[in-house]
Amino acid sequence: MAIEFQQDEQLFTLNTRHTTYQMKVDRLGFLLHLYYGERILGSMDYLLTYYDRGFSGNPADAGNDRTYSMDVLPQEYPHLGTGDYRNTALVIRNADGSEYCDLRYASHKIYKGKYALKGLPAVHAGDNEAETLEILLKDSVSGLQVRLLYGVLAEDDIITRSAEICNLGEDAVCVEKASSACLDFMGGEYDFISFCGRHAMERNFQRTRIAHGCQSIGSRRGTSSHQYNPAVIIAQKDATEDMGSCYGMLFVYSGNFLCEAERDQYGHTRALMGLHDDLFHYPLEKGETLAIPETILCYSAEGFAELSKRYHRCIREHVCRGTYSRQSRPVLINSWEAAYFDFDGETIYKLAEQAAALGIDMVVMDDGWFGKRDDDNSGLGDWQVNEKKLGCSLGELVRRINDIGVMFGIWIEPEMVSEDSDVYRSHPDWAIRVPSRKPVRARNQLVLDFSRKDVRDYIFDQICAVLDQGNIAYVKWDMNRSLTDIYSMEHAQGKVTYDYVCGVYEFLERLMQRYPNMLIEGCSGGGGRFDAGMLYYTPQIWCSDNTDAVDRLRIQYGTSFFYPASVVGSHVSAVPNHQTGRTTSLHTRGVVAMAGTFGYELNPELLSSEEKDEIQQQIACYKKYEELVRRGDYYRLSNPFTDACVAWAFVSEDREQVLLSAVMQEIHGNMTVNYIRLKGLDPNAVYRDEETGACYYGSALMAAGIPMPVELGAYRSYQIYMEIVG
Numbered sequence: 001m002a003i004e005f006q007q008d009e010q011l012f013t014l015n016t017r018h019t020t021y022q023m024k025v026d027r028l029g030f031l032l033h034l035y036y037g038e039r040i041l042g043s044m045d046y047l048l049t050y051y052d053r054g055f056s057g058n059p060a061d062a063g064n065d066r067t068y069s070m071d072v073l074p075q076e077y078p079h080l081g082t083g084d085y086r087n088t089a090l091v092i093r094n095a096d097g098s099e100y101c102d103l104r105y106a107s108h109k110i111y112k113g114k115y116a117l118k119g120l121p122a123v124h125a126g127d128n129e130a131e132t133l134e135i136l137l138k139d140s141v142s143g144l145q146v147r148l149l150y151g152v153l154a155e156d157d158i159i160t161r162s163a164e165i166c167n168l169g170e171d172a173v174c175v176e177k178a179s180s181a182c183l184d185f186m187g188g189e190y191d192f193i194s195f196c197g198r199h200a201m202e203r204n205f206q207r208t209r210i211a212h213g214c215q216s217i218g219s220r221r222g223t224s225s226h227q228y229n230p231a232v233i234i235a236q237k238d239a240t241e242d243m244g245s246c247y248g249m250l251f252v253y254s255g256n257f258l259c260e261a262e263r264d265q266y267g268h269t270r271a272l273m274g275l276h277d278d279l280f281h282y283p284l285e286k287g288e289t290l291a292i293p294e295t296i297l298c299y300s301a302e303g304f305a306e307l308s309k310r311y312h313r314c315i316r317e318h319v320c321r322g323t324y325s326r327q328s329r330p331v332l333i334n335s336w337e338a339a340y341f342d343f344d345g346e347t348i349y350k351l352a353e354q355a356a357a358l359g360i361d362m363v364v365m366d367d368g369w370f371g372k373r374d375d376d377n378s379g380l381g382d383w384q385v386n387e388k389k390l391g392c393s394l395g396e397l398v399r400r401i402n403d404i405g406v407m408f409g410i411w412i413e414p415e416m417v418s419e420d421s422d423v424y425r426s427h428p429d430w431a432i433r434v435p436s437r438k439p440v441r442a443r444n445q446l447v448l449d450f451s452r453k454d455v456r457d458y459i460f461d462q463i464c465a466v467l468d469q470g471n472i473a474y475v476k477w478d479m480n481r482s483l484t485d486i487y488s489m490e491h492a493q494g495k496v497t498y499d500y501v502c503g504v505y506e507f508l509e510r511l512m513q514r515y516p517n518m519l520i521e522g523c524s525g526g527g528g529r530f531d532a533g534m535l536y537y538t539p540q541i542w543c544s545d546n547t548d549a550v551d552r553l554r555i556q557y558g559t560s561f562f563y564p565a566s567v568v569g570s571h572v573s574a575v576p577n578h579q580t581g582r583t584t585s586l587h588t589r590g591v592v593a594m595a596g597t598f599g600y601e602l603n604p605e606l607l608s609s610e611e612k613d614e615i616q617q618q619i620a621c622y623k624k625y626e627e628l629v630r631r632g633d634y635y636r637l638s639n640p641f642t643d644a645c646v647a648w649a650f651v652s653e654d655r656e657q658v659l660l661s662a663v664m665q666e667i668h669g670n671m672t673v674n675y676i677r678l679k680g681l682d683p684n685a686v687y688r689d690e691e692t693g694a695c696y697y698g699s700a701l702m703a704a705g706i707p708m709p710v711e712l713g714a715y716r717s718y719q720i721y722m723e724i725v726g
C-alpha cells in the first residue's frame with residue numbers, strides 16, 4: 001500500500017518508490033505536516049517541538065498550554081483564524097464578516113485509483129497506478145468542510161494535492177483565498193526557483209534565497225502568463241542539477257495563480273501554491289462546493305535532473321490525453337511567419353505543395369481566414385470562412401491539399417472578440433468589461449465572457465460549423481491578450497476569473513470529445529498559457545512567439561525543468577529572424593527546433609534549392625529521432641545563461657540510444673574547447689557515434705565528456721547520435 005494510516009498514532013504515511021510524505025492528526029484534531037522527502041521509516045512526530053513563544057497565540061482548547069500554537073506548528077492546510085500569522089492556504093469570510101475558520105479532522109478515506117476533479121484538469125492514472133487519500137476537515141461552528149485530496153503515484157514518485165471547499169452551514173460564505181498545496185519545512189535553508197519572463201522571452205530560470213519575509217510569483221492576467229510560469233522548485237540551498245534535495249510544485253491550472261514562499265520567525269519555510277487571491281472572492285451558498293486546482297508535487301534527492309525526469313514522465317503519461325498524446329506528431333508548416341495576414345487560398349495551397357515536396361506532413365492556415373480579418377484590428381468572433389479572400393470554400397481548399405497528400409490544420413482564437421465584428425455589434429454584453437467604463441484594449445481586442453455558457457455555446461457552434469467543412473486534422477487554439485476589466489454581466493462578482501478558466505476547459509473538453517482524432521495545439525502569444533492545465537486538453541503548446549534559435553536555447557531550457565519535449569512546439573523560421581533580426585544557419589535552427597514538436601514557420605518559395613535539400617534531410621533526420629525526442633529522457637548538459645556551449649541530450653529509456661545536441665552560443669579568437677559530459681547512459685556499455693564510427697564507454701562520456709569541435713562561425717551546432725554497440 002502506498003498510503004498507510006496508523007490508527008494508534010493517527011499517522012498518515014504516503015510512500016512512493018523514493019519518497020515519503022507524512023502527516024498526523026494531533027490531540028486537538030489539527031492536521032499537522034510532519035515530513036516530505038527521501039523515503040524514511042517510522043514516525044516523524046519527534047520533529048515537532050513545543051515551546052512557549054511570545055506573541056504566538058494558543059487555541060482555546062489547548063487550555064493553559066502556552067506551548068501549543070498554530071503560529072509555530074507545521075500544518076497541512078493552514079487557514080486564517082486559528083492564530084497562524086504566516087501566509088495561509090485558506091481564507092474564508094463568513095456571513096457576519098469575520099475572516100475565520102477552524103478546521104479539524106473529521107474522517108478519512110483511502111481507495112485505489114486517482115481522484116478526479118469535476119470540471120478541472122487533473123493527473124489521471126489507472127487503479128493499479130495510483131491511490132487516493134481523502135481527509136475531511138470540518139469547522140464545527142460554521143459548517144464549512146474541506147476535503148483534502150492526495151493522489152499517490154508510487155512508481156512515478158508523484159504526489160498530487162487538491163482541496164474541495166464545501167459550505168454545509170446555513171449561511172453563505174465567501175472564499176477569499178484558496179491554495180491546493182502547502183509545504184511546511186522544519187529547519188533547512190532553501191532557494192526559490194521560478195521561471196519568469198515576458199512575451200517572446202518566456203520562462204527564464206531565476207533562483208533566489210528564501211529569506212525572512214514573503215516572496216511570491218503569480219498571475220493576475222486571467223491566464224497563467226508569460227511573466228511567471230505556475231511551477232516552482234524549492235531547492236536546498238546547495239542543490240544542483242545532479243545533487244541535493246529539491247521539491248517541485250506544479251499547478252495544474254491555466255488562470256490566475258499565486259505561489260508564495262516564506263521563511264518565518266523561527267527559520268521554518270512555508271511554500272504555498274494555489275489560486276491568486278486578487279480578483280477572487282468566491283461566494284459559496286449553502287450546499288455549494290469549490291474545487292481548488294491540483295498541485296503536482298515531486299521530490300528528488302538527486303537534484304533537478306531527476307526532478308525534471310519525473311515531471312516529464314508524469315506529464316506525458318498522466319496529464320496529456322487523447323489520440324496524439326502517445327503518438328508521433330505531424331511535421332507542420334504554419335502560414336504565420338510565411339505570409340501573416342497576406343494570403344489567399346492559392347497561397348495556402350502553394351505552401352502545401354512545397355510541404356509535399358519537402359516531406360512536411362501538414363499545412364496550417366493561421367490567423368486571417370475568417371470574417372473581416374486582414375489585420376489584427378477586426379473580425380475576431382466572426383468565425384465564418386472568408387471565401388472571398390480564400391477564393392474558394394474551406395472544404396474545397398482542404399480537399400485539394402489532402403489530394404496532394406498533405407494534412408490540413410487551422411488557427412482559431414475562440415475566447416476573443418474584436419469590437420469591429422458582427423458578433424460584438426449584436427452582443428456587446430458578451431465581452432468582459434465594466435459597463436460604466438471604456439474597456440482596456442489589448443491587440444485591439446476584448447475577451448469574451450467564457451464563464452457564460454450561452455457565450456461558449458454560440459462560439460462552439462460557430463467553430464464546429466467551420467471544422468465540419470473539411471478534413472481538419474489540427475487546430476491551433478490561440479489566446480492573444482490578458483484579461484482586464486474583470487466583471488461579469490451575469491454572475492456574482494469575484495467568480496469570473498475562476499469560472500472563465502473552467503469555461504475554457506469545458507469548451508476544450510467538448511471539442512476533444514467531438515473531434516477525438518484532431519490534434520489541438522495550445523498557444524497564447526506563444527507560451528503565455530504554457531501550463532499543465534492546458535496540457536490536459538492540448539498535448540502540445542506553441543512554446544514562444546520567439547523563433548530565434550539562440551533565444552530559444554534559453555526559453556526551451558527554462559521550459560524543460562517541468563515540461564517534456566513532447567509538448568514543446570518548436571519550429572524552424574526564416575532569417576534574419578522576425579523577432580530578433582539575428583541570422584543563424586538552417587542547421588542550427590533545425591537542431592534547436594528538434595528539441596520539440598517539429599515544424600516550419602517560413603515561406604519555402606524564398607529558399608534556395610540547397611536550402612530545400614537541407615530541409616528534406618532535416619525532416620528525415622527528425623523523423624528518425626522523433627520517438628527518442630518524444631519518449632526519451634531529456635538531460636540539460638549546460639546552462640545557456642552562463643555557458644558558451646549549450647548542450648542537451650535525449651536518452652532512450654533502455655539507454656541504448658542517445659542524441660546529443662549542442663549549439664555554440666559564443667565564439668572567440670583562439671577558442672577554447674568545450675567538453676560536454678553526458679548523463680543517464682549505461683556506464684559499462686560502449687556507445688558508437690553513428691557518423692564517425694568512434695566508440696566510447698558510457699562511463700567515459702559521463703565522467704570526462706566529449707570535446708565539441710572548434711570551428712569558425714557564429715552559432716555552429718552539432719548533433720551526435722550514438723547507439724550501444726552489439
Ligand code: GLA
Nearest residue numbers: 336366367523524525526545
Ligand atoms: C499569436 C501566435 C502566433 C500567431 C498570431 C496570429 O501571436 O502566437 O503564432 O498565430 O497570434 O495572430
